[in-house]
Amino acid sequence: MIELLQITQGIIERGLIFGIIVAAVYLASRLINFDNLAVEGAFGLGGAITAVIISYGINPWIGLIGASMAGALSGIATGLLNTKLKLNALISGIVVTTGLFSITLKIAGSNMTLGGNSTIFKLLPSLLDPYASLLLLLLICIILFSLINWFLKTEVGFLLHAVGDTPQMLTNVGKSIDFYTILGLALSNTLAALSGALFVQYTGYFSIWASVGVLIIGLAGMILAQTFSAHFGFAILIGSIAYQTIIALTFELQLDQDWNKLITALLIILLLVIKQQLNKK
Amino acid sequence: MLKLKNINVSFGNNHILHNLSCDVKSGDFIVILGVNGAGKSTFFDTIAGKIKPKNGTITLDNTDITHLNEQQRASMITRIFQNTRLNSVGSLTVRQNLAIAHYSRRNARLVNGMQAMPNKRAEKLIVNLGMNPSILEKPMNALSGGQRQLIAFVMATQLTPKILLLDEPTAALDPQAATKLLNYAAQFIKQHHITTLLITHDPYLALNMGNKIWILENGTIPRQFSSKEKKNLNPDELIGHIDYAKITPQK
Numbered sequence: 336m337i338e339l340l341q342i343t344q345g346i347i348e349r350g351l352i353f354g355i356i357v358a359a360v361y362l363a364s365r366l367i368n369f370d371n372l373a374v375e376g377a378f379g380l381g382g383a384i385t386a387v388i389i390s391y392g393i394n395p396w397i398g399l400i401g402a403s404m405a406g407a408l409s410g411i412a413t414g415l416l417n418t419k420l421k422l423n424a425l426i427s428g429i430v431v432t433t434g435l436f437s438i439t440l441k442i443a444g445s446n447m448t449l450g451g452n453s454t455i456f457k458l459l460p461s462l463l464d465p466y467a468s469l470l471l472l473l474l475i476c477i478i479l480f481s482l483i484n485w486f487l488k489t490e491v492g493f494l495l496h497a498v499g500d501t502p503q504m505l506t507n508v509g510k511s512i513d514f515y516t517i518l519g520l521a522l523s524n525t526l527a528a529l530s531g532a533l534f535v536q537y538t539g540y541f542s543i544w545a546s547v548g549v550l551i552i553g554l555a556g557m558i559l560a561q562t563f564s565a566h567f568g569f570a571i572l573i574g575s576i577a578y579q580t581i582i583a584l585t586f587e588l589q590l591d592q593d594w595n596k597l598i599t600a601l602l603i604i605l606l607l608v609i610k611q612q613l614n615k616k
Numbered sequence: 617m618l619k620l621k622n623i624n625v626s627f628g629n630n631h632i633l634h635n636l637s638c639d640v641k642s643g644d645f646i647v648i649l650g651v652n653g654a655g656k657s658t659f660f661d662t663i664a665g666k667i668k669p670k671n672g673t674i675t676l677d678n679t680d681i682t683h684l685n686e687q688q689r690a691s692m693i694t695r696i697f698q699n700t701r702l703n704s705v706g707s708l709t710v711r712q713n714l715a716i717a718h719y720s721r722r723n724a725r726l727v728n729g730m731q732a733m734p735n736k737r738a739e740k741l742i743v744n745l746g747m748n749p750s751i752l753e754k755p756m757n758a759l760s761g762g763q764r765q766l767i768a769f770v771m772a773t774q775l776t777p778k779i780l781l782l783d784e785p786t787a788a789l790d791p792q793a794a795t796k797l798l799n800y801a802a803q804f805i806k807q808h809h810i811t812t813l814l815i816t817h818d819p820y821l822a823l824n825m826g827n828k829i830w831i832l833e834n835g836t837i838p839r840q841f842s843s844k845e846k847k848n849l850n851p852d853e854l855i856g857h858i859d860y861a862k863i864t865p866q867k
Contacts, residue, residue, distance in 0.1 A: 490724040490732070493716055496708055503702045507772075508720040509690035 344469055346583050350576030351472040352537060355530035356549060357556035357575045358483065359523045361567060364557070366487075367519035368499035372428030373413040374527035374553060376435030377406040379546030381528025383443035386541035390447065395455045399532050406528020407521045409435060414517030439543055447541040454536040468537065475533070476572055479526075487567060495519050527553075548596060552578065555599050558606045578602075617641055618663070618779055618811065623672035625658055625835075632658040633669070634835040640779070645805060645812045645826035649819070649858060655835040656815045660781050663813070665689040676778060691721045694772040695781040696765070700788055703768030706757040710767055711738045713756055717771035741770055745800065762793025769801055773810065780805070782814040786821075798825065819851040831857055 356378060363371030381402035388398035409431055416427040459467040486492050497504045498515040505512045531549075535541045552575075560574025578599075585598055618640040625633040632655045640646060650656050661667040663674065665686035674682045676692055696703055704713045711733055718732035739749040745766050756764055765785055772780065782801070786794035802825055805812050816822055822829050829846055831839040839857055841849065 486726070488729055489726045490715075490719055490729045491726055493705075493708065493712055493729040494719065494724050497705045497716065500705045500707045501702060503697075504705050504716065506686050507690060507694065507703070508716060509687050510719070510724065511687060 341465075342583060342587075344466070346579045347576055348469055348472055348537065350579040351469075351476050351572060352530055352533045353549075353552050353556060353579065354476060354572040354575035355479065355526050355533065356553040357560060357571050358480070358567070359526035359530065360550070360553035360557050361560070361571055362483075362519060362526070363523040366495055366499050366567070367516060367523075369417070369424050369516065369520060369523075370428065371410075371413065371520060371523050372425060372550060373409055373431040373435070373520070373524055374428075375546055375548075375550040376432030376439070377409045377524040377527035378531035378534075378549045379439045379543060380409060380435050380442075381406050381531030382535040382541050382545065383439040383447075383531075383543075384528075385532035386443045386447045386449060386535050389449050389452045389454060389536070392452060395453055395458065395536055398536065399455070399529060402528045402532035403525045406524040406526070406531075409528070410521035410524030411517055413524065414513075414520040417520075418513035418516055436543070439546075443541050443543075445543045449535070449539045449541070454539065455533075456536060472533070472537075479529075480569060480572070484568065491518075551596070551599055551603070555603050555606075558603060558610075562606065562610070617675075617677060619673075619675045620663070621673045621675075623662060623674070624670045625655075625662055625667055626670060632835050633662065636672070636836055638830070638837055640811060640813065642811055643809045644828060646814070646828045646830055647822040647826040648813060648815045648830050648832055649817070649822055649854070650832035651858060654832045656832050657783060658835075659832060660695065660783050660813070660815065663779070664693055664695050664781060692777060693779040693781065694777040695783060696768050696772050696785045698784040698787045700761045700764040700768065704756045704764060704771060707755055709753050709755055710742070710759070711735075711752040713767065713771060714738055714741065714752075714774070717774040720775055745770065746796075760793065762789045762797065765789060765793070765797050766800065769797065769804070773804060773808070776808055776810060778811060780810050780812045782812060784815050784817070786816075819854040822854060823849060823851060829854070833859055 356374060359374045359377075360371070363369045363374070384402045384405050385395070385398035388401050389395050413427045413431045416422045416430060417424055422430065456468050456471065459471060461467075463470055487495065494505060494510055494515050495518065498512055498519065502512045505515060527549075531546060534545065556575035556578045557571070558574070559577045560571045563573055564570035581598075581602060582595065585592070585595060590598075619638075621637050623633050623636040624631070636659070648656055648659070658667060662669055665681070665684055665688065669682070672682070673680060681689060681692070705716065708716070712729065715730050715733035735752075738752050742749050742752055747763065747766075751759070751763070756767070759767070769785070785801075786797055789797065798821065804810075812826070814826060823846060827843040827846075829841040830837050833839075
């Protein structure tokens with residue numbers, strides 16, 4: 336029973352961390368209608384930056400802020416490639432993710448352990464154990480998602496909706512399509528980098544390979560989330576937790592973990608086909 | 617006053633507008649007729665700043681706006697497209713769209729997006745259109761083409777523009793919805809003295825709306841009818857003035 340509780344807690348915690356990258360994928364693909372492959376690179380970059388900051392003994396919250404700022408810059412780079420150099424969305428994302436792989440390697444190497452350095456999870460009072468990590472992640476997600484929800488209902492947020500739906504409307508009201516595309520991508524990559532930074536602090540270890548395939552986790556989580564609600568909100572976290580549950584089940588069923596990616600791919604196909612069938616009805 | 621002088625627009629070897637010059641006086645409501653490919657939409661694209669002319673100048677109230685882009689001209693010139701989807705944000709509600717129309721001419725802020733469109737004001741606008749206020753919370757995508765164009769007209773005129781461009785706004789509407797939109801638009805334009813240019817293929821509409829008619833042909837305006845001349849025309853005579861043999865190749 337205790338073991339089941341621990342497994343469930345682990346699933347929820349990972350679901351919350353990856354829920355932030357699901358939000359990143361949602362904001363790019365559903366809000367501004369941009370298939371942003373750069374989230375994968377931003378996730379790794381965020382992890383590397385937080386690992387290096389923490390290794391210098393700096394406050395781990397600064398590590399999260401530094402990672403988020405670097406993520407925003409990677410989003411701006413993706414946006415500039417798309418809007419100024421007119422590269423298509425997919426190419427812009429691939430180029431940035433590829434470039435970030437080298438930058439990330441130069442920042443933190445291929446692996447880096449945080450050792451005994453402080454993380455946001457280690458700063459918590461032992462009084463809250465064993466639920467301290469879960470409560471902190473829940474608090475971070477509630478604050479973050481409430482902030483995004485508020486932002487999307489501001490004037491700037493409405494214009495982000497417009498850039499993904501009817502870009503001409505921005506021109507109609509004298510606003511720059513390029514600016515709002517770049518803003519949306521900066522926001523998306525900020526979240527991806529924050530997710531990467533939280534993942535590194537949670538596991539206490541940075542590996543460049545942890546970011547490979549993160550996009551598909553975001554995509555699968557988003558598709559699952561949209562079976563609950565098409566709008567931005569806490570359904571995104573539920574989708575992410577649902578995905579982590581499926582992956583955890585493959586562990587429990589003692590499936591060869593080499594099949595994980597194939598299972599994810601089949602899951603995405605299945606969900607999309609079900610959605611298409613439901614839409615037909 | 618809007619002045620276009622010696623405007624030339626071409627795409628590769630296709631010359632769409634040929635040395636086009638014209639004056640639109642303040643308060644004019646000009647209806648533009650012409651065959652497909654005559655350059656009507658390119659004419660509007662050039663005025664709105666979507667297309668930069670190869671040469672020539674465009675001035676608005678004695679200010680040269682030739683080098684301003686579409687976004688920069690949006691505070692002075694608003695346009696309603698034939699394609700209803702280009703005039704509003706389909707996934708947002710009617711009220712949210714009405715609010716967005718108010719972000720023009722200033723920076724968007726990090727405040728509640730609805731602040732620019734209080735509920736009472738939005739309800740009044742919708743009631744004036746003869747619609748039920750419950751429509752305000754519906755997404756634009758859920759509305760009929762006629763309803764979308766009516767709301768698009770309200771959005772385009774929330775902040776009175778110097779020039780209003782109506783690019784076949786009724787082309788995708790059924791006759792009933794088209795009549796409703798045109799009646800509302802004609803009354804509003806007259807009441808607020810908005811300088812307006814309207815593109816249409818309908819000679820009856822051309823004779824019933826506006827104070828002048830221009831025929832656009834091969835990228836020039838060879839014939840113009842004043843308010844007085846217009847009164848002596850019937851639809852058949854008006855059609856007779858359009859040379860259907862002269863069609864510029866499509867861009």
